[in-house]
Amino acid sequence: MKSSLKEVPVTEAVGMVLAHDLTQVLPGRYKGPLFRKGHIIQEDEIDDFLSIGKEHIYVMELAPGEMHENDAALSIARAVSGSRTSLTKPREGKVTLSADIDGLLKVDASRVHAINEVEQAVVSTLPSDVPVTEGQPVAASRVIPLIYPEDRIQSVKAIARAADRPVVEVHPFRKLQVGVVTTGSEIYHGRIRDRFGPVIQEKLQAYGSVVMGQTLAGDDKEWIQAQIRSFVDRGADLVLVTGGMSVDPDDRTPGAIAGLGAEVVSYGTPMLPGSMLMIAYYREVPVLGLPGCVIHDAHTSFDVFLPRILAGEKVRREDVTRLGYGGLHSC
Ligand SMILES: Nc1nc2c(c(=O)[nH]1)N[C@H]1C(S)=C(S)[C@@H](COP(=O)(O)OP(=O)(O)OC[C@H]3O[C@@H](n4cnc5c(N)ncnc54)[C@H](O)[C@@H]3O)O[C@H]1N2
Numbered sequence: 001m002k003s004s005l006k007e008v009p010v011t012e013a014v015g016m017v018l019a020h021d022l023t024q025v026l027p028g029r030y031k032g033p034l035f036r037k038g039h040i041i042q043e044d045e046i047d048d049f050l051s052i053g054k055e056h057i058y059v060m061e062l063a064p065g066e067m068h069e070n071d072a073a074l075s076i077a078r079a080v081s082g083s084r085t086s087l088t089k090p091r092e093g094k095v096t097l098s099a100d101i102d103g104l105l106k107v108d109a110s111r112v113h114a115i116n117e118v119e120q121a122v123v124s125t126l127p128s129d130v131p132v133t134e135g136q137p138v139a140a141s142r143v144i145p146l147i148y149p150e151d152r153i154q155s156v157k158a159i160a161r162a163a164d165r166p167v168v169e170v171h172p173f174r175k176l177q178v179g180v181v182t183t184g185s186e187i188y189h190g191r192i193r194d195r196f197g198p199v200i201q202e203k204l205q206a207y208g209s210v211v212m213g214q215t216l217a218g219d220d221k222e223w224i225q226a227q228i229r230s231f232v233d234r235g236a237d238l239v240l241v242t243g244g245m246s247v248d249p250d251d252r253t254p255g256a257i258a259g260l261g262a263e264v265v266s267y268g269t270p271m272l273p274g275s276m277l278m279i280a281y282y283r284e285v286p287v288l289g290l291p292g293c294v295i296h297d298a299h300t301s302f303d304v305f306l307p308r309i310l311a312g313e314k315v316r317r318e319d320v321t322r323l324g325y326g327g328l329h330s331c
């Protein structure tokens, strides 16, 4: 059976689905839709219908197994939404998921793709692993036709349930104590003013983390190592070593970090800017070597990994190697 049209007095149409657009004409002032096809008629709208001369309207009767677009969109949104997300009310067949907190957005791309393979079902998201703020829209669901077959919604639900994690969720940021070791003889000897400290301070503050201290290490490998060790001994959750990441003889940072016996996940990333970034773990504490570009580029590979580390993730080598695709920002 298929949905059908029925004529009803407008006073009896509350809760029913309008089967066609209704145009309002205010001579010389306005001509446009008052209500659109698919609108669900509300009690307080009866006078509006009557004021444009509509005592009777056509409504749509859904057949068994059919859903209105709003209900379909809501079902999809509920199926994909996970912790720390909220849904808007459906409107014109669309539901928006927004973040309840500042945090890291996690989206399972493969299940989003699979849901979008279901005929005329739509899930649209921000990319996974980006930082989001409280109230920010992170995903939306809709269906294309006004009337949607319920069995397709069952397919969407089955896909959404196919893993033990939600399709879309937000992970909170932890508040880390961060040690900063600044390399460079020009900084140590006061030949130029340090610009890394304020940049790092601002980036961390935005996520609620704290710089527990910043030390200067010149270009001396042993000093760099001693200062990293000292921060870890004093309970740092993350150590950032600035500068000295390139190939000049005075660039000691990668050798210093590796020489500590740290587990080096990667020296070098396929994202520009930030290709000279190093990611390592020393006694389980993430230690990052930050290249000079972090000072002046707002979005480097460091800015990609910082929110993930703050959300408690351990960076793996494949997280680094995947950055190249779509990773050319500037250089
Ligand atoms: N031959 C090559 N040269 C460079 C390469 C390369 O692959 N081969 N990579 C380039 C890229 S990409 C980057 S990024 C930078 C990496 O720079 P470093 O991390 O080695 O940075 P430094 O050499 O230490 O400094 C660069 C520049 O920034 C100034 N600086 C450093 N620290 C501070 C600070 N705390 N405050 C203010 N200014 C700072 C420093 O004085 C230099 O002028 O290498 C490229 N080169």
Ligand code: MOO
Pocket (backbone or CB within 6 Å): 271, 272, 273, 274, 275, 276, 277, 291, 292, 293, 331
């Ligand atoms: O490591 Mo450089 O980072 O690409 O500008």
